[in-house]
Amino acid sequence: MRSASRGAARVHDVRRLRDMIRAAVQGGRYPDGHLPAEAELMAAHGASRGTVREALSLLRAEGLIERTQGIGTHAVVRPVDERLIAAHGATSPDERSLLNRRTRPWMLDRSEIPAPAAVADRLGVPAGTPCLRLEYVALYEEEPIWLATNYALFPEAGRLRDCPFVTDWYALMADAGVEFGQSEFVIGAEPADPLIGDILRIPVGAPVLVTEQTIADPAGRLFDLAFIHTRADRFRFVSRGLRLPGSEA
Amino acid sequence: MRSASRGAARVHDVRRLRDMIRAAVQGGRYPDGHLPAEAELMAAHGASRGTVREALSLLRAEGLIERTQGIGTHAVVRPVDERLIAAHGATSPDERSLLNRRTRPWMLDRSEIPAPAAVADRLGVPAGTPCLRLEYVALYEEEPIWLATNYALFPEAGRLRDCPFVTDWYALMADAGVEFGQSEFVIGAEPADPLIGDILRIPVGAPVLVTEQTIADPAGRLFDLAFIHTRADRFRFVSRGLRLPGSEA
Numbered sequence: 300m301r302s303a304s305r306g307a308a309r310v311h312d313v314r315r316l317r318d319m320i321r322a323a324v325q326g327g328r329y330p331d332g333h334l335p336a337e338a339e340l341m342a343a344h345g346a347s348r349g350t351v352r353e354a355l356s357l358l359r360a361e362g363l364i365e366r367t368q369g370i371g372t373h374a375v376v377r378p379v380d381e382r383l384i385a386a387h388g389a390t391s392p393d394e395r396s397l398l399n400r401r402t403r404p405w406m407l408d409r410s411e412i413p414a415p416a417a418v419a420d421r422l423g424v425p426a427g428t429p430c431l432r433l434e435y436v437a438l439y440e441e442e443p444i445w446l447a448t449n450y451a452l453f454p455e456a457g458r459l460r461d462c463p464f465v466t467d468w469y470a471l472m473a474d475a476g477v478e479f480g481q482s483e484f485v486i487g488a489e490p491a492d493p494l495i496g497d498i499l500r501i502p503v504g505a506p507v508l509v510t511e512q513t514i515a516d517p518a519g520r521l522f523d524l525a526f527i528h529t530r531a532d533r534f535r536f537v538s539r540g541l542r543l544p545g546s547e548a
Numbered sequence: 549m550r551s552a553s554r555g556a557a558r559v560h561d562v563r564r565l566r567d568m569i570r571a572a573v574q575g576g577r578y579p580d581g582h583l584p585a586e587a588e589l590m591a592a593h594g595a596s597r598g599t600v601r602e603a604l605s606l607l608r609a610e611g612l613i614e615r616t617q618g619i620g621t622h623a624v625v626r627p628v629d630e631r632l633i634a635a636h637g638a639t640s641p642d643e644r645s646l647l648n649r650r651t652r653p654w655m656l657d658r659s660e661i662p663a664p665a666a667v668a669d670r671l672g673v674p675a676g677t678p679c680l681r682l683e684y685v686a687l688y689e690e691e692p693i694w695l696a697t698n699y700a701l702f703p704e705a706g707r708l709r710d711c712p713f714v715t716d717w718y719a720l721m722a723d724a725g726v727e728f729g730q731s732e733f734v735i736g737a738e739p740a741d742p743l744i745g746d747i748l749r750i751p752v753g754a755p756v757l758v759t760e761q762t763i764a765d766p767a768g769r770l771f772d773l774a775f776i777h778t779r780a781d782r783f784r785f786v787s788r789g790l791r792l793p794g795s796e797a
Contacts, residue, residue: 311656311683314743315697318775319666322760325736328669343665343675357741380734383632387789407560416592417568420577426592434560448564484787485629487574488737488755488780492606494563504753506737511571526567531737538733538787540636 309350316346316354324363324374325535332374334364362505362532376532379439383538387482388469388514397439397534400466404435405443409460418450421513422521431456436498437467443499445529452522480517484510486536495528506531558599565595565603573612573623574784581623583613611754611781625781628688632787636731637718637763646688646783649715653684654692658709667699670762671770680705685747686716692748694778701771729766733759735785744777755780 320340323329335343340351355372358364366372385392392398413427420426433449447468451459455477462475472479489495491505499507507528514523569589572578584592589600604621607613615621634641641648662676669675682698696717700708704726711724721728738744740754748756756777763772 310743315683315775316664317743318697319664322670322734322775323666326670326734326760328666345662345664357743360741361738378736383735383787384789387787387791389789389791413594415565415568415594417572417577421571421575434564448567479791481788481790484785484789485571485575486632486735486757486785486787487627488757489610490739490753490755492609494559494566494606504739506739506755508735508737511575526564526571536733536735538632538636538735539730540633540638540733541730542636542638542728 312350313353317357334372378533378535380535380537383536398467400470402437402439402467404464406435408434421524431460444533446498447525447527449525455522480515482514484512486510499530561599562602566606583621627782627784629784629786632785647716649719651686651688651716653713655684657683670773680709693782694776695747696774696776698774704771729764731763733761735759748779
């Protein structure tokens with residue numbers, strides 16, 4: 300019994316340490332992405348060597364860190380942390396934002412189609428209403444970061460169809476003179492299947508954020524629905540909420 | 549060449565249809581979770597029978613839908629869509645919210661420990677500062693939905709340690725008389741590893757939302773850091789952003 304419960308405690312320790320090191324790696328808290336040596340990680344987290352090794356091994360399996368003989372352990376990749384409010388287009392993106400004309404689109408499709416039932420239903424128009432399907436992969440430093448399939452209604456669709464798509468979606472809307480008001484995201488997650496993995500160049504099973512976005516015009520009429528698949532190794536959303544004094548619990 | 553490009557077009561069609569049906573299933577748009585028959589899906593989406601079958605097969609592989617001989621296809625599970633603003637504790641949760649005293653905690657740990665280096669660094673205190681590690685699984689209808697490991701500083705930690713934890717985290721903070729101001733989420737995704745899968749009762753590789761949360765007191769001093777692993781089949785975040793007229797592009 301004792302050793303079973305010690306084993307369980309050990310498993311929890313490994314998981315907690317993995318969480319902490321992952322957050323530090325992804326948050327860019329190790330200089331140049333170089334992780335401290337095992338002995339240092341043990342001391343800093345009051346952990347045994349075995350626990351440190353298992354936590355690092357989980358992070359390696361995840362593809363987050365790499366170990367180079369004689370050099371040490373370093374972060375393979377660091378995600379860009381994007382303010383959700385900028386992803387909504389509600390504020391101007393800051394300098395580090397990928398939505399600051401820093402991506403370029405690899406166009407998969409920009410064609411007029413009758414709105415499929417599920418799209419029409421979500422946008423509140425009859426099935427078959429003409430729409431523009433605009434599908435692209437956002438490339439950043441030549442790496443695919445997300446795949447977005449937009450279904451846009453007219454008249455906005457006409458302007459989005461005729462305007463050069465040079466960098467990112469919000470730049471396209473601005474260049475096309477398309478004004479918008481509220482947008483909504485529904486944020487979930489999926490493991491990459493072969494179809495998504497092939498396009499985003501990630502292994503099957505790699506973590507992907509799935510976002511369903513609707514965009515309304517300034518009067519509140521929905522004119523765009525998008526399904527967005529984003530590499531979770533490359534991208535995280537940052538959201539802030541402020542509780543006002545005197546709010547009810 | 550022609551058949552290769554036809555094959556590629558077909559693959560895109562399957563993926564797009566999968567996205568649309570998944571959104572409809574997860575958004576609860578099919579009455580009682582019963583999907584339309586194949587012929588109806590073909591007509592509604594202008595898709596071939598093969599495309600519909602492949603899209604449904606992907607959703608079955610994902611565990612989202614099930615097919616019962618003679619009855620048809622239905623949703624296995626539907627996620628709760630939680631307003632991000634309620635998850636921040638910035639507004640009172642609405643009735644459907646899981647943060648409306650509708651979960652109960654399965655406590656894994658509530659003990660005082662010296663803050664590990666990565667936690668201390670994030671909270672801006674010296675490593676080793678006493679903190680309360682409060683770790684629990686949120687159960688909803690007896691199903692584990694998320695696993696949260698909180699690291700809370702004193703004096704808040706003392707009140708969180710001594711107060712009964714009956715439903716959800718925000719209820720605990722309210723019951724303990726802990727006031728807070730801004731909270732921040734960094735939202736990413738991971739495939740469940742064996743440790744997370746075991747606790748959340750999901751298969752290895754199932755999609756999980758990973759959230760790193762910090763909570764500040766009303767004066768802006770950080771007093772809590774949490775790592776939260778949430779089942780993506782059970783939970784999605786909903787976020788809304790409003791672009792104000794006259795905002796710059």
